[in-house]
Amino acid sequence: MGIAKQAASLRAARTSASIQTYSPAGTIKCDGVRLFRSQAARDVACLLDVNPSVTSWQCMPHPFDVDGIVHVADYQVFNEDGSILFMDAPDRARSVDIQLLDDEAIRRDARYRLLGRTEVYDGFRLRNARDLLRYAYATTPLGDRLRLLSALDEHGSLPLAECLKAFQETKPVPGIAALILHGYVEVDLDDAPLGPETTVRRISR
Incomplete structure (x- = not known):
C-alpha cells in the first residue's frame, strides 16, 4: 500500500x-x-x-x-x-x-x-488520574511550591489535608494537583481515592 x-x-x-x-x-x-x-x-x-x-x-x-x-x-x-x-x-x-x-x-x-x-x-488509578487532570492547566506559584516542598523536607511526608494549608497564593486543590501532575510531589494513586488522609511525599530531583 x-x-x-x-x-x-x-x-x-x-x-x-x-x-x-x-x-x-x-x-x-x-x-x-x-x-x-x-x-x-x-x-x-x-x-x-x-x-x-x-x-x-x-x-x-x-x-x-x-x-x-x-x-x-x-x-x-x-x-x-x-x-x-x-x-x-x-x-x-x-x-x-x-x-x-x-x-x-x-x-x-x-x-x-x-x-x-x-x-x-480495575482499581482506583484511572479515577484518581481523571480527578487530577481536571486541573491539568493549573500552575502553582513559586511561593506556594516553596512552602509545601520545605514542609515536606522537614517532615518527610504529610497528609494531603495538611499540604493544602501551604497554599496562600492560589487555590489549594488546583495547586497540589499541579505539583502532583508535574512531578514535584507524589501520592499513591492505586490504593484508594484521593482524600484528606492520602500521604504526600516529595520527589527527589
Missing part, C-alpha cells in the same frame, strides 16, 4: 476522532494534537499522563501497513528508558492479528500492546 493511501487513512482516522470530545479535556504529556478515538482511548491517555516512566505520547501516529491493511494505533508512547510503544485501548476492533502488529512495531524498533480492560478500569 502506498504512502498516499496511508496518509489518507490517517487523515480519515483523525477526522473521525476530531468530531468527538471526551473528558477530561486537559493533558500533561501529549506531544501534538489531541485526538481521541473513544472514551476508552481517552481513559488510556489519562493513565499515560500519570505514569512516571512515560515522557510523552502522541495520538494516532504514522499508520502500520500490514499485508495491505492500514492500522492507526491510538498512541505512540515514548518512555524514559528510550523505548517506544505503540498502544491501543481495550475497545479497539482489530482487522490485523496482534502478532503481525507486534512484528511491524519491532521493525520500527518499538513494541505494540493492546491493553486489556482490567489494566485500565
Whole structure:
C-alpha cells in the first residue's frame, strides 16, 4: 500500500476522532494534537499522563501497513528508558492479528500492546488520574511550591489535608494537583481515592 493511501487513512482516522470530545479535556504529556478515538482511548491517555516512566505520547501516529491493511494505533508512547510503544485501548476492533502488529512495531524498533480492560478500569488509578487532570492547566506559584516542598523536607511526608494549608497564593486543590501532575510531589494513586488522609511525599530531583 502506498504512502498516499496511508496518509489518507490517517487523515480519515483523525477526522473521525476530531468530531468527538471526551473528558477530561486537559493533558500533561501529549506531544501534538489531541485526538481521541473513544472514551476508552481517552481513559488510556489519562493513565499515560500519570505514569512516571512515560515522557510523552502522541495520538494516532504514522499508520502500520500490514499485508495491505492500514492500522492507526491510538498512541505512540515514548518512555524514559528510550523505548517506544505503540498502544491501543481495550475497545479497539482489530482487522490485523496482534502478532503481525507486534512484528511491524519491532521493525520500527518499538513494541505494540493492546491493553486489556482490567489494566485500565480495575482499581482506583484511572479515577484518581481523571480527578487530577481536571486541573491539568493549573500552575502553582513559586511561593506556594516553596512552602509545601520545605514542609515536606522537614517532615518527610504529610497528609494531603495538611499540604493544602501551604497554599496562600492560589487555590489549594488546583495547586497540589499541579505539583502532583508535574512531578514535584507524589501520592499513591492505586490504593484508594484521593482524600484528606492520602500521604504526600516529595520527589527527589
